[in-house]
Amino acid sequence: MxxxxxxxxxxxxxxxxxxxxxxxxxxxxEDYREVxxxxxxxxxxxxxxxxxRLSFEAAMLDLGGSTxxxxxASSSSASKGESVSDTVAVVGGYADIIAMRHPQEGAPLxxxxxxxxPVINAGDGGHNHPTQxxxxxxxxxxxxxxxxxxxxxxxxxxxxxxTVHSLIAAMSRYAGVRFVLISxxxxxxxxxxREQYLDATGVAYSEVTSLDAAIGSLDxxxxxxxxxxxxxxxxxxxxxxxxxxxxxxxxxEARADLSVLHPLPxxxxxxxxxxDDPRACYFEQARLGKFIRMALIMKLLGVSK
Amino acid sequence: xxVDAIRNGLVIDHIHAGGGMQIYRMLGxxxxxxxxxxxxxxxxxxxxxxxxxxxxxxxxxxxxxxxYVSPNITVNRIRNGERVEKKHIGLPARLTDIxxxxxxxxITTTEQGIRHIFRLVDAEKRIYRCxxxxxxxxx
Ligand SMILES: [Zn+2]
Numbered sequence: 001m002x003x004x005x006x007x008x009x010x011x012x013x014x015x016x017x018x019x020x021x022x023x024x025x026x027x028x029x030e031d032y033r034e035v036x037x038x039x040x041x042x043x044x045x046x047x048x049x050x051x052x053r054l055s056f057e058a059a060m061l062d063l064g065g066s067t068x069x070x071x072x073a074s075s076s077s078a079s080k081g082e083s084v085s086d087t088v089a090v091v092g093g094y095a096d097i098i099a100m101r102h103p104q105e106g107a108p109l110x111x112x113x114x115x116x117x118p119v120i121n122a123g124d125g126g127h128n129h130p131t132q133x134x135x136x137x138x139x140x141x142x143x144x145x146x147x148x149x150x151x152x153x154x155x156x157x158x159x160x161x162x163t164v165h166s167l168i169a170a171m172s173r174y175a176g177v178r179f180v181l182i183s184x185x186x187x188x189x190x191x192x193x194r195e196q197y198l199d200a201t202g203v204a205y206s207e208v209t210s211l212d213a214a215i216g217s218l219d220x221x222x223x224x225x226x227x228x229x230x231x232x233x234x235x236x237x238x239x240x241x242x243x244x245x246x247x248x249x250x251x252x253e254a255r256a257d258l259s260v261l262h263p264l265p266x267x268x269x270x271x272x273x274x275x276d277d278p279r280a281c282y283f284e285q286a287r288l289g290k291f292i293r294m295a296l297i298m299k300l301l302g303v304s305k
Numbered sequence: 306x307x308v309d310a311i312r313n314g315l316v317i318d319h320i321h322a323g324g325g326m327q328i329y330r331m332l333g334x335x336x337x338x339x340x341x342x343x344x345x346x347x348x349x350x351x352x353x354x355x356x357x358x359x360x361x362x363x364x365x366x367x368x369x370x371x372x373y374v375s376p377n378i379t380v381n382r383i384r385n386g387e388r389v390e391k392k393h394i395g396l397p398a399r400l401t402d403i404x405x406x407x408x409x410x411x412i413t414t415t416e417q418g419i420r421h422i423f424r425l426v427d428a429e430k431r432i433y434r435c436x437x438x439x440x441x442x443x444x
Contacts, residue, residue, distance in 0.1 A: 104411065104414075105437065105440075106412040106413065106435070107416075109436070110412050125410050126410070127438055192441075
């Protein structure tokens with residue numbers, strides 16, 4: 001039985017399979033409308049994340065299955081102190097597959113160790129969020145037709161941004177990918193991520209502090225939020241914030257075939273005026289997330305059309 | 306106890322100088338009833354100086370603890386005054402219930418009955434990370 005706890009649990013070949021399946025599902029949704037009939041997805045959300053939960057539920061419903069679960073810890077037995085292990089031991093008796101969101105890092109792995117059905121990590125604190133990374137990869141693939149040779153700009157909070165770390169890990173496996181790491185010095189990529197996925201594999205990358213200077217070279221621009229609480233002082237935050245906000249003016253320097261991604265929710269790091277630009281892909285990215293989750297559920301349940 | 310001659314027991318040799326006390330504590334040797342000798346700063350041709358622990362009882366110990374503290378250790382098992390076994394201990398791939406994760410957001414801080422597991426991610430730099438949250442092992 002397979003689980004998905006970390007996106008790096010999947011080989012390059014498996015990610016390709018998922019992308020191919022998701023592409024076919026999107027093109028021919030009617031062929032998949034019944035493949036998970038009578039199957040149940042349990043969404044165990046120990047902390048709220050409406051967007052992710054709805055994406056999982058829509059995915060299962062579009063496969064002909066049904067869903068059950070809870071959307072925050074206070075409406076579950078966790079509020080009475082039940083352990084993660086006990087919760088999944090019980091839920092495994094009701095559901096065929098589990099998507100778990102938990103504020104504590106490693107909780108989905110604990111669940112997978114105990115569970116009798118496949119467990120998908122739907123986000124564990126600031127640690128992993130593999131279906132977001134699959135969504136990111138699927139979007140890049142749909143926009144660019146592949147991964148090799150792309151120049152990928154990652155902008156904003158590269159220190160605490162887990163989606164950035166996972167995307168770097170996953171994309172560093174493809175030939176000729178180049179990363180441009182765009183962040184204030186305070187929010188640079190942590191050493192352990194750089195050493196493990198960039199230095200160790202010899203992937204080309206550069207670190208810059210200006211989005212303006214870098215934007216013209218990019219195929220992909222992955223934006224993240226720069227949060228106020230990451231800064232020592234309000235002045236510092238205000239001084240740096242604007243450098244990492246994407247505006248129509250900044251986009252003028254970008255290539256015509258740039259794709260702008262963002263894991264959402266956005267606060268102010270992308271001006272709403274950018275939304276109408278054909279290079280803005282973040283809402284399409286959210287839509288694509290459902291299809292890659294459908295492919296993942298099928299793979300883990302071992303069903304095909 | 307004659308520290309040179311053990312009839313039945315273990316000699317943990319080639320501990321890096323200064324590592325003996327840590328092993329003594331981590332193996333809980335202070336709780337044993339038998340004689341235990343911790344010999345520190347013994348001159349060694351290979352290592353300059355080393356620590357040695359001799360335990361006067363034929364017992365099983367957690368070899369992963371030894372490998373974690375000092376990866377070039379050898380363990381000699383003595384029976385009737387003769388060495389019957391010599392094991393070279395490498396860096397263990399996993400440490401189970403030896404270290405406790407210090408990341409306050411880690412599931413191991415609240416989940417009951419969980420095993421604390423660290424995995425070796427960089428043998429050269431001897432870096433272990435928590436299996437659950439990937440936090441670096443405490444020094
Ligand atoms: Zn941990």
